[in-house]
Amino acid sequence: MISENVKIFSGSSNPQLAAKICGELGRPLGRVKLSRFKSGEHYCLYEETIRNCDVFLVQTFSRPINEHFVELLVMMDAAKRASARTINLVIPYYGYSRQERKAAPREPISAKMVADVLTTAGADRVITIDLHAPAIQGFFNIPVDHLTALDLISDYIRKKNIVNPIVVSPDAGRATTAENLANILNAPFAIMIKKRPEHNQSVITHVIGEVEGHTPIIIEDLIDTGTTIVNVVESLKERGANDVLICATHPVFSPPALERLDHPNIMEVVITDSIAIPEEHSSRFHVLSVAGLLSNAIRINTSGGSISSLFKYGGV
16 A cells, blocks of 8 residues: 555546556545636646645646647646645656657757656656657656566467467567567567658568568557558568567557558557557457556555566566
């Protein structure tokens, strides 16, 4: 049981996940009023005292991302002015993470900008899962607990006893994660080489590894429009692979991702509840909960312990 001075509040992005976290911790979800003025401006009122409390705000950066981002800032400001002892952000999916470097002249590094804003607004700590680029931790001058859902995903896959599996990284950037999963499963792995002519578009140019006759397990940090995933699936099938298992931590699912992922050559899509998905979705989807992972991180931060104890197969 954690201290009564620990208060957990949910933004409007994923209240179901926040409720699960509180259930794991045996604490009630904090009472907060979130509303809008007629102009669309956000309003926040904590309906219980938080003076000298360690406040945890659960807000994932799902669509509409900018609305949820500003709502979190307003919640932080209200908590700071209500004399919270610490303000800890639980951000399962850290948005703008794909803009972590300049890939062309005159582009922003939006992931750094978001980190600066959160820190300036008063955050004392950030807890997040599977950043698109782990180096984003260094954009903050406050502690960042970077968790991973790889243990959850790998445990689920191991129970399926897939015959002749091969772990596939959809691009070079996911190669380390794919290699880690392959080592856990004692399976070979392959890498897809792609180019991006435009945002949310990709073309597979090469496949490094022998996939014929294997059952591919594609591992991603997020799925946005589903374009890359479908291209990878079809490229694998062209090379003689079996139907594919898709694994990803963050179901961003920008339209028409749900329709694209209902693909005849995709046997299953394994995701987490870091982002809430519509109740009406394909039977191919299997959702793993990160509530236990996040609740343990909160428990360690308030009661003591090591975050590394949450990594069964090694951290990120």
